[in-house]
Amino acid sequence: xxxxxxxxxxxxxxxxxxxxxxxxxxxxxxxxxxxxxxxxxxxxxxxxxxxxxxxxxxxxxxxxxxxxxxxxxxxxxxxxxxxxxxxxxxxxxxxxxxxxxxxxxxxxxxxxxxxxxxxxxxxxxxxxxxxxxxxxxxxxxxxxxxxxxxxxxxxxxxxxxxxxxxxxxxxxxxxxxxxxxxxxxxxxxxxxxxxxxxxxxxxxxxxxxxxxxxxxxxxxxxxxxxxxxxxxxxxxxxxxxxxxxxxxxxxxxxxxxxxxxxxxxxxxxxxxxxxxxxxxxxxxxxxxxxxxxxxxxxxxxxxxxxxxxxxxxxxxxxxxxxxxxxxxxxxxxxxxxxxxxxxxxxxxxxxxxxxxxxxxxxxxxxxxxxxxxxxxxxxxxxxxxxxxxxxxxxxxxxxxxxxxxxxxxxxxxxxxxxxxxxxxxxxxxxxxxxxxxxxxxxxxxxxxxxxxxxxxxxxxxxxxxxxxxxxxxxxxxxxxxxxxxxxxxxxxxxxxxxxxxx
Numbered sequence: 001x002x003x004x005x006x007x008x009x010x011x012x013x014x015x016x017x018x019x020x021x022x023x024x025x026x027x028x029x030x031x032x033x034x035x036x037x038x039x040x041x042x043x044x045x046x047x048x049x050x051x052x053x054x055x056x057x058x059x060x061x062x063x064x065x066x067x068x069x070x071x072x073x074x075x076x077x078x079x080x081x082x083x084x085x086x087x088x089x090x091x092x093x094x095x096x097x098x099x100x101x102x103x104x105x106x107x108x109x110x111x112x113x114x115x116x117x118x119x120x121x122x123x124x125x126x127x128x129x130x131x132x133x134x135x136x137x138x139x140x141x142x143x144x145x146x147x148x149x150x151x152x153x154x155x156x157x158x159x160x161x162x163x164x165x166x167x168x169x170x171x172x173x174x175x176x177x178x179x180x181x182x183x184x185x186x187x188x189x190x191x192x193x194x195x196x197x198x199x200x201x202x203x204x205x206x207x208x209x210x211x212x213x214x215x216x217x218x219x220x221x222x223x224x225x226x227x228x229x230x231x232x233x234x235x236x237x238x239x240x241x242x243x244x245x246x247x248x249x250x251x252x253x254x255x256x257x258x259x260x261x262x263x264x265x266x267x268x269x270x271x272x273x274x275x276x277x278x279x280x281x282x283x284x285x286x287x288x289x290x291x292x293x294x295x296x297x298x299x300x301x302x303x304x305x306x307x308x309x310x311x312x313x314x315x316x317x318x319x320x321x322x323x324x325x326x327x328x329x330x331x332x333x334x335x336x337x338x339x340x341x342x343x344x345x346x347x348x349x350x351x352x353x354x355x356x357x358x359x360x361x362x363x364x365x366x367x368x369x370x371x372x373x374x375x376x377x378x379x380x381x382x383x384x385x386x387x388x389x390x391x392x393x394x395x396x397x398x399x400x401x402x403x404x405x406x407x408x409x410x411x412x413x414x415x416x417x418x419x420x421x422x423x424x425x426x427x428x429x430x431x432x433x434x435x436x437x438x439x440x441x442x443x444x445x446x447x448x449x450x451x452x453x454x455x456x457x458x459x460x461x462x463x464x465x466x467x468x469x470x471x472x473x474x475x476x477x478x479x480x481x482x483x484x485x486x487x488x489x490x491x492x493x494x495x496x497x498x499x500x501x502x
Contacts (some may be wrong), residue, residue, distance in 0.1 A: 058224035062180035084129035157293035268314035299478035339390035368487030388462035
């Protein structure tokens with residue numbers, strides 16, 4: 001009896017043991033399947049992220065190349081600015097040459113991309129023109145470098161605002177278009193698209209003439225007047241564009257400001273004081289505005305396209321710390337809606353307005369009634385949001401010991417002591433790259449700025465239309481030379497002794 005009971009217990013134990021072993025195996029199989037599925041999903045996400053990162057890198061490199069090439073083309077004399085052969089049309093919409101059409105008279109290029117429209121004739125000069133396209137390679141292609149094609153177009157434009165008497169014909173000025181198309185990366189499924197930048201270029205006044213069709217000649221009187229009212233201004237009425245570049249260097253109290261080398265990220269300059277206050281950071285002591293200089297930012301590494309690096313000019317704890325877009329200066333929106341030259345914020349107001357001033361004018365500087373601000377900007381974190389930038393132009397003069405007074409230029413159209421910029425179309429601020437923006441500002445005529453006074457520009461952000469905390473502005477970099485172009489009859493001489501003009 002006992003032996004039989006013992007055998008039953010052993011049999012039952014084996015059955016229970018066999019059941020537990022089978023359950024454990026099923027659990028292992030289920031876990032393995034879940035692990036495989038999870039790993040597959042993870043690697044899929046990583047693959048997509050890698051492709052997106054490579055695509056974004058290629059786009060940024062393409063935009064940088066386009067901006068650099070645009071700056072180079074701007075340095076070519078106006079009469080030589082052309083292409084040496086007509087581009088060949090293509091039917092591929094991802095190729096910018098798809099916007100080329102050939103007629104019996106001209107080769108035309110569509111300035112509007114999608115759908116292609118606004119066709120204008122391409123300026124072709126076989127002897128002096130630049131090549132319409134060339135191949136490029138950046139970095140080691142085996143280590144993530146980018147290859148592709150750079151396209152150049154120069155087209156003639158008609159200025160409808162200029163009368164036929166003053167601007168005869170349809171070739172009033174030129175429009176430059178630079179497009180960059182990266183090659184398809186190995187990890188990329190389809191063909192790459194292209195990015196482009198555009199810029200208008202007007203003809204400089206001809207020597208010995210009072211304008212494009214003047215009748216002056218090259219005589220002693222014209223040569224003596226040169227440098228007083230523009231190149232070859234026989235009658236002293238020519239208008240030229242004097243450039244002042246926004247820098248990251250505090251203005252000197254007197255004399256000429258020396259541009260300081262930018263060695264790395266640094267705290268925001270408090271620019272709410274006077275040049276005599278010197279460089280200040282934080283909100284305790286208002287400091288010197290940054291300087292507007294006659295010379296463009298130097299490029300100490302012309303052989304290396306990735307240098308100099310982009311730095312953060314407002315590396316303060318309370319400002320956006322994202323490394324990819326947190327470069328240049330971040331101008332925080334004001335605490336109150338509207339444009340405010342004097343910030344209304346109680347906390348770190350120095351971050352809500354940034355100011356720049358020239359050195360004291362060496363001679364009376366006559367303003368021609370128009371200033372164009374060319375600047376580079378993008379959104380923080382490359383987020384999608386609208387924005388309104390406020391721009392102020394002012395004359396600064398001493399009003400007493402250690403005191404200075406700013407007199408604003410008045411918008412000719414709106415009557416305000418400021419101008420605003422909002423992107424056209426849907427109003428969204430540029431994102432994913434440093435976009436070049438040009439804002440032309442016309443103002444009521446004012447007396448010349450006397451010798452010893454300064455010209456200034458300031459930026460703030462209107463809270464009402466800017467949901468983000470700040471708008472970044474990049475400047476003082478050879479690829480992002482933010483500047484103001486001032487119409488004047490009395491251009492200034494650069495420190496090297498040569499006149500600076502547009």
